[in-house]
Amino acid sequence: MVVTIRKPSWDNQFYPADSAEAKTMWEEFFSRCKSPRIDEPIRAIQVPHAGWVYSGQAAAEAYKQLEGRGIKTAVMIGPQHRIPAKHMQVFPHGVWRSPLGDLEVDAELASRFIAFNEAFAPDIESHQAEHSLEVQIPPLAMALPQVKIVPILTAAFQREHPRILADALAEIVGANPDILALISTDLYHGESYDACKASDEKTMKLVQQLDAQGLERSLADGSAAACGGDGVLALLYAAQRMGITKAHRLAGYNSNDATGTRGGYVVGYSAFAFTGRLR
DSSP, X not given: OOOOEXXXXXXXXXXXXXXXXXXXXXXXXXXXXXXXXXXXXXXXXXXXXXXXXHHHHHHXXXXXXXXXXXXXXXXXXXXXXSOOOSSEEEOOSSEEOOXXXXXXXXXXXXXXXXXXXXXXXXXSHHHHTOOTTGGGHHHHHHHOTTOEEEEEEEOTTOTTHHHHHHHHIIIIIXXXXXXXXXXXXXXXXXXXXXXXHHHHHHHHHXXXXXXXXXXXXXXXXXXXXXXXXXXXXXXXXXXXXXXXXXXXXXXXXXXXXXXXXXXSOEEEEEEEEEEEOOO
């Protein structure tokens, strides 16, 4: 069988293609992390997916928490920004290449998602143009070099998908200590710094409260925002069945904060670690 290699599409745009430069960036991000080490088992993390110069420090707060843990597979869930697929796109097998190490797809676990519901489908092509998971591969490979991955992209405007994805996470991931759920999302997108701050605070508060229904209502009425909202909602709806009892807020800021400017387009970023019981 020929091994499918998913090559980077967004290197030298969202992050450096040069291995030494990429490694130096993440060493600096990790050195600036302020979150204390979480002792409890981590069941899931939420990380942003913008260019590293903007959101890398937030993501680092979550990835650093993974170092030294015995996680064998990361189920990675991110939004599809570019391809109008109506199904959730599962990368079924192969290897994802990155400047900080390649990660192998856990084909057996991927097949379980594909078989779980017809809302999931194997789809390699749709992953090639998308950045929301690609930008996570280098830091994940740096934090957990031996981890396998199951990349899943959500489809826009499929109302039933968050609940289907939640059921899949509950059944396939559950409280298995070997498997981590990784949710990739940015928060507010728009032209107002003040609106960004207000929206992001509401979004993060609801996530911290593990309030799936409250977040779903707030995303629907626009008072909260998350471009990877389906993945966040699915995790919160599955939280109890995955043994998750607490959401640790690790970071929350926006692109204006990162650049030291005010005005113009602004995007919000957060990072969380979700802890709880293991089976």
